[in-house]
Amino acid sequence: MFKYCGKSAAAFCLLNANKRYFGLVHVSVSMQWQFQFSTTTSTAPNFTESSDIFELNPTSSCIIQDKDLLRDSQHDSGTGLHVLDLINRGSLEPDRSIYNTLLKKCTHLKKLKEARIVHAHILGSAFKNDIAMQNTILNAYAKCGCLDEARKLFDEMPVKDMVTWTALISGYSQNDQPENAIILFSQMLRLGLKPNQFTLSSVLKASGAGATDDKFGRQVHAFCLKYGYDWNVYVGSSLLDMYARFDQMDDAWFLFTALESKNEVSWNALIAGHARKSEGEKALRTFSEMLREGFEPTHFSYSSVFTALASTGSLEQGKWVHAHVIKSGGQLVAFVGNTLVDMYAKSGSIEDAEKVFNRLLKRDVVSWNSMLTGCAQHGLGKATVRWFEKMLRNGIAPNQVTFLCVLTACSHAGLLDEGQGYFALMKKHGVEPEEAHYVTFVDLLGRAGLLDRALKFIREMPIEPTAAVWGALLGACRMHKNVELGAYAAEHIFELDPHDSGPHILLANIYASAGRLNDAARARKMMKESGVKKEPACSWVETKNAVHMFVANDDAHPQRAMIHKKWREISEKIKQIGYVPDSSHVLSYADQQEREAKLQVHSEKLALAFALISTPPGSTIHIKKNIRVCGDCHSAFKFASKVVEREIIVRDTNRFHHFRDGFCSCGDYW
DNA sequence: CTAGGGTTAG
Structure with a gap:
């Protein structure tokens, strides 16, 4: 599934782009800027x-x-x-x-x-x-x-000389004021001064930082070519980093390949680029290539690789890179250690995360937050609270991330009182609640069934409720089957964020599970008319040598016959011990039987069936999913974990589900 | 005298 982009295609793309750079040189010099210089x-x-x-x-x-x-x-x-x-x-x-x-x-x-x-x-x-x-x-x-x-x-x-200008430009770009850096650069050009490699790498950093597109960055690229600095390793690395920040990894790779000399920074910029795009496999491949070429990885390399592997949940590869850190005698300093904790937690091994946490040389607020996040995502609500209390006892000042994580954990674990207490605690720690905290608090009340209180809270909150806040209420209405309030919340969302498919689907689900199929169909129709599409669900299973991907109704897999046969077998067995297909998760006009049939080919079920026939008996099964697990699959997996006597760990967009002996770690709260 | 790459949440 991980395909390498053809280099020749990338080359073609950039060659054409280069023409544009040259064409834009003039524009930039004559660009008009507003200046407001202090007297x-x-x-x-x-x-x-x-x-x-x-x-x-x-x-x-x-x-x-x-x-x-x-x-x-x-x-x-x-x-x-x-x-x-x-x-x-x-x-x-x-x-x-x-x-x-x-x-x-x-x-x-x-x-x-x-x-x-x-x-x-x-x-x-x-x-x-x-x-x-x-x-x-x-x-x-x-x-x-x-x-x-x-x-x-x-x-x-x-x-003033070039150094004067460059010192101030780099000052701005290093201190989170990219706009000022760019304004100053433009003013410098208009005075007819010629930027040097120091100026260019600084201003490139600034152009990649705050801008919404690469327009300015491409113009700076033009200057690099015009003045012949594109070969310089500093300028070149800044350039490729700039493209990587705008998600243009092909361009970044092309520039990298064209560099006469490369150094760790050039490599790290590439790895970080893949990490930002959650491309674990590519990040790892780049890292290996870096080693093969004889470059020594730095803390930057390691933390980027761990971040990338965390996002794909690749435990085995993560262990391999961890071993590399140990072998090279590297210490677990904050940045690397924190990403490593996060990697283990996100890859499903909270035990290893804790081991690494205990070995950290220094533990800052991010280290603690990573542990909290790990516990929360694994549904260990009480453990999250314990870690949080421990953090306070250790004198670490919690920040917004800390509270968000703790509130999420309380919400997911149904710890209503604790959650309310911690929300109130924020002020005492001088942390101002942001949108996400309000969303989570609504979620906490809503999941606990306090829908009216959640609504009252929304109406009284100090900031204007956003689509996400109403979305939390809508989700709670889905859970507690409150059709009227759900429809009310959905109206607000359609107004605030008309391009999101999520609320339409949720609303349709609410109607469907209340038996109002006509309303459900209407909601679906609205979704189609508004042009929003449901993201196709897919699941992944990692075997020893490969990653297998499944989509619903998948018939592309070479072992499809065996997979379907296996699922039918499991399905029969779990029905005998109490599994009842819940077809309210299928949105269509089809009759009951057809809808049940559709359920049985959900991607996570296919993934599970495949995992059962291709991994050793008794071993833990790891499945990843791009959207939330559906309610029916969740129920089926609980029964299946008992029948096949295997632990099944499913990672979806929000959290982990550990299915074991008929139960799930999320306690059916998700 | 002036330069480029990295962490946690939703």
């Missing part, structure tokens, strides 16, 4: 906090000859700031390299306060008007995230 006042930095540094100490007679003191990291938060003291005492002659070294350390360690002090010192020195020095100061402010001060310096500099 310049004074740049005198505030150094009152550390005025002691500037006090002369006449009693000191220490003569310093060794500038290596600058490397001393035991004082002044590692910036070596104490040497300024020596300069003040006249024990050390200030020169360019001292200031440069100090500023470099401030920049690297993001010490804004210290940077201000050095700045103040330089203002009193002979280097006050030195452009290179001013650039370094500007850069220090920019990299410390203090863009306002960097901007002031920039505006006040009478003479």
Whole structure:
């Protein structure tokens, strides 16, 4: 199922695209931008906090000859700031390299306060008007995230060079202000300045960050070609990363292949691109290729691969890469460790996730959230609550993700009181509820059957209810078979988000299960008229060497005869112990018998039948599904787990279902 | 003196 894209096709695509880049060069230069630059006042930095540094100490007679003191990291938060003291005492002659070294350390360690002090010192020195020095100061402010001060310096500099412009552009692009980076870049072009490779890689990062399309990025690409920087590994990697962010992996690969020299960053950008698209197999293949080509994977590579494998739930491959981390002596630092925890949890092994969690060198809020998420997705509601309490006891400040996860867990596990308590707790931790929290809270009330309270909550909530909020109510109405309220909720959704097929299907289901088949048919018709389509359901089963995919009514599989035979056999056995097909999940005019027949070829049932004939007896079966498990399949799987004496783990879009001995871990709450 | 790649939810 994982097909490689033809490289020649990619090449053709980009060659044509290149023509467009050249065509657009002119447009960009003449592009009109609105500018709103702050008026310049004074740049005198505030150094009152550390005025002691500037006090002369006449009693000191220490003569310093060794500038290596600058490397001393035991004082002044590692910036070596104490040497300024020596300069003040006249024990050390200030020169360019001292200031440069100090500023470099401030920049690297993001010490804004210290940077201000050095700045103040330089203002009193002979280097006050030195452009290179001013650039370094500007850069220090920019990299410390203090863009306002960097901007002031920039505006006040009478003479600017490329480095000045680039330092500020990169400052903006590294500090989440891509728009400002792009505006500044355009202004630079209009002044006739020629960007260098540093400018281009910075502005490419900015063009990939906030924009909705690749229009600007393609124009920058044109500049790279025009000025001959596209071969540069920095520019090239930024370029391919930019395309990867716009989901154009073919273009990204083409640029990569064309690079004269590649490095880890180029590889990592590709792996991350596949990870963002949930292409576990491709990410892993790229990772292996990287190894084969003799590149050493970095933390970036590992965390991207784990993210990708988490999204496909590929436990075995994940273990292989984990082994690679161990073999290469890599430590489980935050980023890598957190993705690894997440990978194990999402691949169905909460035990391994916990083992990794316990071995983490440092545990931040994301590490804890990953564990919570893992428990919640496996339906371990009480465990989620326990982990959350443990997290609080460990003094970790919960964030919005934490609360969302805990609320979801409570909702799924039917922990009504706990959920309400935690919702109230958010404010005490200074976490403002967002849309998703309201959705989940409605879900919590709704699942518990408190439909009227859920409706009251929606009407009284401080933000305007969105389609998703009404959707939670609609889902609850489906569960509790409340036709009138369901229809009311659906009306709101159709208005707010007319292009989603979900609510139409849900509404049709509600009517169908209430026996109102005409209304159900009308809802289906509305769905068709609004042009929305139901996503075709499919399921995957992983065997030792391959991934097998099934869609409903599937007859493409080479072993289809055996698969259907196997399912008929299971179906008979589970009917004997109480399985009753629930045809309300089938939407059609067909009669009861036909609808039951349709049910029996749902993709997850085919996947299960296939797994039973192609995996060793007694082994756990893993199935993945692209949409929620249907109610009838859920019931059938419960019985089947008892009949075949196998544990069946199904991962759908929302969560995991562990079927064992006639029961499901979700407690029929999903 | 200035540059590119990574985490958790719904």
